[in-house]
Amino acid sequence: MAVSRSTLVSVKWLKNMIASKSANHRILDASWHLPNTGRDAKTEFAEKHIPGASFFDIEECADKNTSVPHQCPSEDGFASYVGSLGINNETHVTVYDNNPKFALFSAQRVWWMFRLYGHSPSKISILEGGLPKWLSEGGEVTDKASDITPQSYKAVFEPSLVKNYEEIEENITKAAFVLVDARPAGRFQGTMPEPRNDTKPGCIPNSKNIPFYSLLNEEDRTMKSPEELKAIFKEAGIDIQKYFVTSCGTGISACVVALAAHMCGNDSVSVYDGAWTEWYHRAPAQLKLNVPKD
Template identity: 40%
Template sequence: MSQSDAQQLVSTQWLEDHLSAPDVKVFDASWHMPDTGRDAKAEYAAAHVPGAVFFDIDEIADTRSALPHMAPPVEKFVSRMRRLGVGDGHRVVVYDQAGLFSAARAWWMLRLFGHRDVAVLDGGLPKWIAEGRPTEDLPPMPRERHFTARRNASLVRDVTQVAMAAKLGDEQIVDARGPARFRGEAPEPRPGLRSGHIPGSKNVHYATLIGEDGALKDEAGLRAAFEEAGVDLGKPVISSCGSGVTACILDLALERLGHRQHSVYDGSWAEWGMYPDLKVEVG
């Protein structure tokens, strides 16, 4: 697979063939739910794709916000990209340690700040390792580059915009959380949050978009997952989840399907579930 064939994804073979290309930069954007007991930074230090730098979703964020890993101010994002050695003209490939979980968040953030030449490694690190491809434990020494950011506000929604969309029905709200959490039958992993979902929203669990090999399903499989949930792929979509990470998998899948009117509710349920004056549906 060449990147021109699928702009959102690159294969493990493509990446190995292009690892030494001067215009290719690789991010390990691994992040794990707190209850997994996994340490993404420690795992990165132990083994990563050669030359990959660590994209810290919790630090490359608006740390002034009480909400988890919200998109940072543009100045901070520019500073971090330069420090990681990514500049204008670089082709960025993002992966994670789960296969496809948090890599889509970094993919979305780069696009949010105007860097469109970014793709997700299909199957992530598990597929890379399973195929016997090389890893290293050496910390890379990136050279600082010039990175220009142009924030694309159409790719993100705040709570006011989502509340208006829920009221008017002009944009579909699609929730990537598991069905039990969506229906309010399972407690939220973050304390203090109500259970349930945004009124009128639809549920496409992110796991239904991923195959057994940890790679994104083909277009037929993706389309089926959205349509079975009642999502009209001809209308705009706002993606939501627990804290804005797996919502980005929905956007990656939509982009793969040629759907261009999609955005991420950055605060997601961590925000909506916190405010008692916002309506919640269960069941």
């Protein structure tokens, strides 16, 4: 049975894909939770996951030589990690996560990472609604580990999709691009605490705020339509046809904005990987706005 493929896929699509017994399809549980939730995504995966899925550990597939959480690894690091999950360059990868409230919360980070390391965009999909929607629509789950045959993977880093601290700092004066922050408005405005105790809220000068959850439908656990997304970008003063950069706390929810831009036909958007957490700890005081005094 042939199964059509797109970026956001439904429970029905994934059920059909599993039923087709495609020889080169891998399912990844990319669940990740904020440090203040007390949840352990890896433990939860071991207890319950979609049959055939493997766990993609965002903290493990990362640069271990920096104190900033889950920064992108080297080409070799990414290639070795995904190869160990049975993925090669021709594998179609379907990613999901397990968030009780949002249609997607961390799966989009892994979708972006695959694009960052050269995987064909037509071979990486996100299960819209994640594990909760899978369960609500009768999907089976298991606690059994999947059999994995390691594969060889060739990663080709695409530098245009990511920005670093120096490039964001330079842009404050050059204004070559707009920076869009995906955190909740309270964290952006400095009125709501950050989820990490060593980081205060605030924002980068000249940045705009589009909370990631404003791009999602809570009721049916979907992403808003391209027409609705375009209206949100327009209201925030973002020209969706132009290049821009997105940020957040540590590069996770920023990828929701990148995904929304992709759904609107703009694949040029970059992610500031270090995001506000790196900025808060590196930038001088005058380049950190809305930070509470106490």
